[in-house]
Amino acid sequence: MNKIVRWTSVLAVVTLGFAAAAQAQDGKDLAKSHACFTCHAMAGTKVGPGFAEIAAKFAGKPNAAQTLAEAMEHGEKGTFGAMPMPAQAGLTDSDAKLIADWILSQKK
Numbered sequence: 828m829n830k831i832v833r834w835t836s837v838l839a840v841v842t843l844g845f846a847a848a849a850q851a852q853d854g855k856d857l858a859k860s861h862a863c864f865t866c867h868a869m870a871g872t873k874v875g876p877g878f879a880e881i882a883a884k885f886a887g888k889p890n891a892a893q894t895l896a897e898a899m900e901h902g903e904k905g906t907f908g909a910m911p912m913p914a915q916a917g918l919t920d921s922d923a924k925l926i927a928d929w930i931l932s933q934k935k
Contacts, residue, residue, distance in 0.1 A: 854929020857922050861915060869933065876907045882933040895927035896920065 858864065858878075866874035867881075876884075884906070885891040897903075900923050904911035915923075 854925045854927075854932075858926050858929065861918055861922065861926070863926065875910060875912060878930050878933045880907075882931050885931060891931055892924060892927040895930060896923035899923045899926065 858867075868877045870877040870879040872880075881895070885895060888894070898906070898912055899915050900918055900920070902912055902914035918926075
C-alpha cells in the first residue's frame with residue numbers, strides 16, 4: 828500500500844510539472860500571437876523592457892500577475908519610464924493572465 832501512495836505522489840508531481848510547462852508554452856505562444864515580441868524581447872529593451880526585466884521588477888510582489896494582465900488589457904505608463912504601454916485590443920482576461928504568468932516565470 829505504501830508503494831502505491833509513493834507512486835501516486837510521484838505521478839502527481841510529474842503531471843503538475845508537465846502542466847506547468849504546457850501553460851508556460853501557452854503563455855509564450857499567446858505572447859507571440861498577440862505581437863508582444865514586436866515591442867518586447869526576452870531580455871534587454873526593444874521599445875519596451877524585456878520579459879526578464881519585467882519579471883525581475885514584479886518578482887515577489889502581491890498580485891503581480893493580475894497587475895501585469897491589467898496593464899496589458901488597459902494600458903499603463905510610468906512603471907518602466909516615460910514610454911507608455913498601450914491597451915492591447917482583442918486580449919481576453921484569460922489570455923492576459925496566461926501571458927502574465929509566463930512573463931513572471933522568466934529569469935534574468
